[in-house]
Amino acid sequence: MAKQQDFAEKVKKASAERGTKCPKCGAVKVPTAFINSVKTDIGSYRFNRSLIQVCKCNEKEVYA
Numbered sequence: 001m002a003k004q005q006d007f008a009e010k011v012k013k014a015s016a017e018r019g020t021k022c023p024k025c026g027a028v029k030v031p032t033a034f035i036n037s038v039k040t041d042i043g044s045y046r047f048n049r050s051l052i053q054v055c056k057c058n059e060k061e062v063y064a
């Protein structure tokens with residue numbers, strides 16, 4: 001039984017490293033590349049690429 005416990009601990013640790021759990025919805029936040037278009041002073045568009053943490057709380061905003 002000790003071996004099974006070790007395995008469970010490893011899985012737990014691995015999932016913890018992959019993402020943080022949202023305290024609100026309980027889902028693991030997934031790092032997602034989010035591209036934002038920003039209009040500059042000269043009227044052209046610049047694209048900002050940022051990595052955001054997506055969970056059930058904000059996925060609708062992100063994937064809209």
Ligand SMILES: [Zn+2]
Pocket residue numbers: 022023024025026027055056057058
């Ligand atoms: Zn959430």
